[in-house]
Amino acid sequence: MKDIAKKVLSGDSRAIARLITLAENNDPSANDSMKDIHPHTGKAHVIGITGVMGSGKSTLIYELTRLYRKQGKTVGIIAIDPTSPFSGGALLGDRVRMMELTMDEGVFIRSMGTRGMLGGLASAVYDVVEILDASGKDVVIVETVGVGQAEVDIIKIADTTLVIIVPGLGDSIQTLKAGVMEIADIYVVNKADRAGVEQTVAEVESLVDITCSEKERKTPILSTIAKHGEGVKELIIEIENHEKYLKKTKEFETKRRLRYEAELIEIIRKRLMNFIFDEEQFKDKVELLIDQISKKQIDPHSAAEEILSKILK
Amino acid sequence: MEKKIRVLVAKPGLDGHDRGAKIVARALRDAGMEVIYTGLHQTAEMVVETAIQEDVDVVGLSLLSGAHMTLFVDVARLIKKKGLDDVLIIGGGIIPEEDISKLHKEGIAGVFGPGTPCEDIIKFIKENVKR
Amino acid sequence: MIKNKELENIKKIKSDWEKNYYMPHVKKHPERRKKFENLSWNEINNLYTPEDVAHIDYIKDIGFPGLYPFLRGIHPNLHRGRLWTFRQFSGFGSAEETNQRYKYLLDHGETGLSVAFDYPTLYGYDTDHAMSRGEFGKCGVAISSLQDMEILFKEIPIDKVTTSMTINGPAAIVWGFYIANAENRGINRRIIGGTIQNDILKEYIAQKSFIFPPEPSMRLIVDTFEFGYKEIPRWNTISISGYHIREAGSTAVQELAFTVGDGIEYVKWAMKRGLKIDDFAPRLSFFFNSHNDFFEEIAKYRAARRIWAKGLKKLGAKKSRSLLMRFHTQTAGVSLTAQQPEINITRVTLQALAAVLGGTQSLHTNSMDEALALPSEKAVRIALRTQQIIAEESGVTSTVDPLGGSYYIEWLTDKMEEETYQYWDRVEKLGGVLPAIEKGFYQREIANAAYKYQKEIEEKKRIVVGVNEYKMDEPVDIPILKMDEKGEERQINRLKKLRKDRNKQKYERTIKALRKAAEDNENLMPYILDCVHSYATLGETCQVLRDVFGEYEEPAIY
Structure with missing residues (x-):
């Protein structure tokens, strides 16, 4: 086993941080370590949190984490922000709300940019969840900005998905209606001290009635005021209830299968792309084919077949 | 390999002047870097622990109160003590000429005063980043 | 027309x-x-x-100086009568050093004092608090107790000179130091004059030296309004400030809109408490920046006076004194360059001239070396002389509002007023001033403007002499102020001795009483004064309020 993997398993912050970087950078040297740590994963409960900008996700995570720490649980937090499609850079600002947790040895926070992935998840997020899990964190929280695709993607990785809604932001309900509402395992109406909270809860309730009419478990709706820590205790109980429900109904296995499927596809996709676009033997060939497509000498489908035939033989 | 330069922009101490830190943060983002901002009122310990968890290539400190000889040096020494040898440390603020060489000696490789174009900071980072 | x-x-x-x-x-x-x-x-x-x-x-719209809507000035004869107050913001190191600087400035013709405090003081920490590390006396003077305040004003006639104090979060306590010091010197508190900045809204918006959350902060401020007009009638209990908003990168219009909007917000809070507008409004004052665009600045001051007069009238003010906006101006620190620092004298001159033509009541001119370090004595003296030249030599003070009636100035004044109302509408739509702060509206507007401005400089769309054009490679030759290295140690020892020597029972009794009053709804000023008189330190008194009120955390905007 590699030194860095050993250190990750012992919970060493610098090793955790470095292995995350290698995974994020798609560095081949991460692969062996990822293999080494895998047998030690699967213990952490993974919570996905999504919601529009300004819904108070970071503050809610801060309060959740504080409570988990009081219960003696260790927490890993992955905060994902969008990478600018123009510059490739990103401002990763979610941490600001959680700086108070920095000096707590039982908490590890990592900010990630989406780095060109469609949707709101960073491609390396599966690896990062595994790393934090293997390092012994009891709970791993993944935060994404809820913009369409991200809300759907988050369920591929989370055991329990929280969707955060804020009163007065009518568009968040609209997003839910637009077909992504089935992803929530728990709805959280945050900033419940704002005007219009009853109406928001009622709207979510009626949506839940429609989508859960045939289901055994009705998606619960909780109200919180994260900045005052109100409702957070109840939220943790609800998360625990969901975890129990998952394990009782075998849905847990379904969820985990879903994650591994997505992870596997992602790994294959990345390695294939690297192979085609980075390896010396293919790079020039690919460039040549693109030139030919531009000049209408070949069509894209035939070009793809030509590349794949070289790999698949 | 898709390496990106990761930068921690930090405001140690009590100084609340964050115009410069925010402008630099945006400029670095626009230059393709990943920028993590700590917010205000950080202790040296918090800055360094954040640098570790975020595994940044660069720690950029901003301070306009004049306390740089204490607070920049606190951060630089702690970084050294923790063995983060591959982290580039830079700092900006109202820093008199005579302090600059002292800060260099403490390991703050780049010191930028008022009127520095963001372009210079970007260039300095790209040329001096250690990994 | x-x-x-x-x-x-x-x-x-x-x-x-x-x-x-x-x-x-x-x-x-x-x-x-x-x-x-x-x-x-x-x-x-x-x-x-x-x-x-x-x-x-x-x-109706322009009128006459001294009459509503006060566009042309708040006095009938403005600077033909009394000149503005030459008030240089100053403070560094220990109370002893700053006391010497004040005497120096008064000797050279300064007519009012203005105290800059260091960061620990601004945050309500004593010099020996862990968070104070490295900050002692760095960008202002450290004042941790009544004892330090006594030293700061030793041999200075505070019954004659007025003092402005840039303090916000712990303003009530530091004001308490000043009042108690006067009382101990046998000066009737009803005759002392000056200003506490006491403007927490712009701290949330721009300057970021906040301590408590908005609600208790606003309560404390209204406490000072009430105590002020009843007990210290010559004191300006607030200086509603655009200066810091501008320094953080706002435009002139944003500075105007946000600042006067804040002013209206304070009035509303005080009225909600049951204070009568004509009792407290005459003691509200303002503080603006003077930046590089000469005419825009002048139009800004003129518009501000008219917007304020209209706004206060709308809120029911009857007294003329309630309607007039008195303001202090400081030239723009952010416009100073570290490159070729001597040319800052010219920038400051133009900015100061704009403030005078805009009808300011009080003025600080920046020193040429402020982009490099704390100002040296010589640099401060030249800055002060700049004001004296404008006042005595330029002739601009001979007539009131000399630019009034200029087509450009009047057009621009109107435009800035109109854009102010547009901003107010946007804030109203967000639910008002505090919700807009919480949503990061102001912060985002300012950060966007700051970034746009910086980019224009880097792209040379705007020229900054000595920075992106007319550059020189010469070593900067500016004498740097040296501070007394023993100052911090001396003050810490003084604090320790004070805590040991003071009447312990009296201290504990007053602190306990303050805590109870803070938990209830009483006006806290009398309780704070009792604490101060019992030599409770700034940090100790502030800690009581921190315990009761909690601390503010800002929304993450950048």
Whole structure:
């Protein structure tokens, strides 16, 4: 086993941080370590949190984490922000709300940019969840900005998905209606001290009635005021209830299968792309084919077949 | 390999002047870097622990109160003590000429005063980043 | 302002002039820029004529100095009577050193004092608190107790000189130090004069030296309003500040809109408490920046006076004194360059001139070396002399509002007022001032403007002399102020001794009483004064309020 993997398993912050970087950078040297740590994963409960900008996700995570720490649980937090499609850079600002947790040895926070992935998840997020899990964190929280695709993607990785809604932001309900509402395992109406909270809860309730009419478990709706820590205790109980429900109904296995499927596809996709676009033997060939497509000498489908035939033989 | 330069922009101490830190943060983002901002009122310990968890290539400190000889040096020494040898440390603020060489000696490789174009900071980072 | 027929004539001649003279000329001699913009990105036309001010009713909209709407000034004779107060913001190191600097400034013709406090003081920490590390006396003087305040004003006639104190979060306590010091010197507190900045809203918006959350902060401020007009009637209990908003990168219009909007918000809070507007409003004062765009700054001050007068009238103020906006001005620190620092004298001169032409009541001129370090004695003296030259030599003080009636100035004044109301509407839509702060509205507007400005400098769309044009490679030769290295140790020892020597029972009793009053709804000023008199330190007194009120955390905006 590699030194860095050993250190990750012992919970060493610098090793955790470095292995995350290698995974994020798609560095081949991460692969062996990822293999080494895998047998030690699967213990952490993974919570996905999504919601529009300004819904108070970071503050809610801060309060959740504080409570988990009081219960003696260790927490890993992955905060994902969008990478600018123009510059490739990103401002990763979610941490600001959680700086108070920095000096707590039982908490590890990592900010990630989406780095060109469609949707709101960073491609390396599966690896990062595994790393934090293997390092012994009891709970791993993944935060994404809820913009369409991200809300759907988050369920591929989370055991329990929280969707955060804020009163007065009518568009968040609209997003839910637009077909992504089935992803929530728990709805959280945050900033419940704002005007219009009853109406928001009622709207979510009626949506839940429609989508859960045939289901055994009705998606619960909780109200919180994260900045005052109100409702957070109840939220943790609800998360625990969901975890129990998952394990009782075998849905847990379904969820985990879903994650591994997505992870596997992602790994294959990345390695294939690297192979085609980075390896010396293919790079020039690919460039040549693109030139030919531009000049209408070949069509894209035939070009793809030509590349794949070289790999698949 | 898709390496990106990761930068921690930090405001140690009590100084609340964050115009410069925010402008630099945006400029670095626009230059393709990943920028993590700590917010205000950080202790040296918090800055360094954040640098570790975020595994940044660069720690950029901003301070306009004049306390740089204490607070920049606190951060630089702690970084050294923790063995983060591959982290580039830079700092900006109202820093008199005579302090600059002292800060260099403490390991703050780049010191930028008022009127520095963001372009210079970007260039300095790209040329001096250690990994 | 002008009869219809004459206006038609002017319009006609102007359009002829444009067609037959202006355009052909520009074709031959192209203009230096496609578009001329001021610092709020307002496009400025080539010429202003009566056409641009035709909508203005002179008597109603402009009027006379000393009369509503006070556009031309708050006094009938303005600087022909009393000059503005020469008030240099100053403070560094220990109380002893700053006391020496004040005496120096008064000896050289300064007419009012202005205290800069260091960061620990601004955050309500004593010098020996862990968070104070490295900050002692760095950007202001450290004041941790009544004892330090006694030293700061030793041998200074505080019954005659007025003092402005830039303090916000713990303003009530530091004001308490000042009042108690006067009382201990046998000076009736009803005759002392000065200002506490006490403006927490702009701290949340821009300056970021906040301690408590908004609600208790606003309560403390209203406490000082009430205590002030009843007990310290010559004191300005607030200085509603645009200065820091501007320094953080806002435009002139944003500075104007956000600051006067904050002012209205304070009035509303005080009225909600049951205070009568005409009791406290005469003691509200303002503080603006003076930046590089000369005419824009002048228009800003004029617009501010009129907006404030209209706003207060709308809220029910009857007394003339309630309606007039008195303000202090400081030249823009952010406009100073570290490169070729001597040329900052010229920048400061222009900015100071704009403030005077805009009718300021009090002025600070920045020192040329402030982009490099704390100002040296010589640099401060030159800055002060700059004001004296404007006052005594330039002749601009001979008449009131000399630019009033200028087509350009009146047009710009109106435009800035209009844009202010647009900003107010946006804030109202967000639910008001505090919700807008919580949503990061102001912060985002300011950060966007700051970034845009910086980019324009880097792209050379704007020229900053010595920075992106007319550069020189010469070593900077500015003497740097050296501070007393023993100052911090001396003050810490003094604090330790104070805590040991003071009457312990009295201290504990007053602190306990303050805690109870804070938990209830009483006006806290008398309790704070009791604590101060019992030599409770700034940190100890502030900690009581921190315990009861909690601390503010800002929304993450950048």
